[in-house]
Amino acid sequence: MQRTQFGAMACSIARTLDVIGEPWSPLILRDVYAGTNRFEQLQRSLGMSRKVLAERLSWLVTQGVLARREYSARPLRHEYILTDKGTELCDLLLVMVRWGDRWTAGEAGPPVLYRHHACGEIGHVELRCSECEQPMHATDIDLLPGPGASTATAVSGSG
């Protein structure tokens, strides 16, 4: 399909997409987070092509989102676990869940509920500002050029 590489763009959204933007990748992350750590389990759970699953796992490992851990020496077997980088990526999943629950769940309601350890309540994520702790959404901010704005590192990208 000769797909455009997003990784070279001077945009954190594009670069994040370069890591988990391929089809199936977020669902693989979801399953690994939920405790489905092995190739065979993942393939059955997701119902996806083994070929593509192998490609995605390999990519996520090279990107440092997942790590391979040996769980059996003979026969040699590995399972996939989240790194810190991958665990933080799960924030993205929580926000996707929130939006999906609100806009796509319909009358049936959310398929999964989330109980927060800190308070024990069923809740969902909300976005807050790191500085003032007040709600922070796309309509609450101004965009300013940052230090990495299409200089040095990011060549041959768009803008």
Add this chain to the structure above:
Amino acid sequence: MQRTQFGAMACSIARTLDVIGEPWSPLILRDVYAGTNRFEQLQRSLGMSRKVLAERLSWLVTQGVLARREYSARPLRHEYILTDKGTELCDLLLVMVRWGDRWTAGEAGPPVLYRHHACGEIGHVELRCSECEQPMHATDIDLLPGPGASTATAVSGSG
């Protein structure tokens, strides 16, 4: 490519991916949010195929994420604007930005800075619990089956 349909799955992540999971879609959303509202502008800004851009825009409109607004009657011209559904989807972009800034920006630093209207500071989004306002991440929660858990509505999906 005969891609698997995620929309039928009983999973809010999969259903969100069904809406904006295609290549380029999040970047289109980003550009429209940032004020690039017209076909020609988008195509130039993104450097993507006109064919795929037309497909994506059409899809995002049918999904209610974008709306077409007439800005010229003769010649008849439309521009694309965010709906409420689309505006809330931008939360996802903010979280992608945060992760991308932390893990992919490198020494150059973030390409874009975000100034919060409420406090005037340069900040980033943090995830908080809707119930107790404390930090809420993937490691802070338990998953429980919800009302929409692979019953009625969601047939022929995985699980």
Add this chain to the structure above:
DNA sequence: CTCCGTCAGTTCCTTAAGGGAACGGATTAG
């Protein structure tokens, strides 16, 4: 009126990526 330019797509062809099934090697169980 004709020619040029702009804008918003559409059509066509080539190339590459996903689906799916079969195959491979290593090992254990019966």
Add this chain to the structure above:
DNA sequence: CTAATCCGTTCCCTTAAGGAACTGACGGAG
């Protein structure tokens, strides 16, 4: 020896993305 499990890899087919050319409505210059 045969069957089963686990983790991939290889194969072919279909479909989606890239890219350039084309359409069609209009406006302006000459």
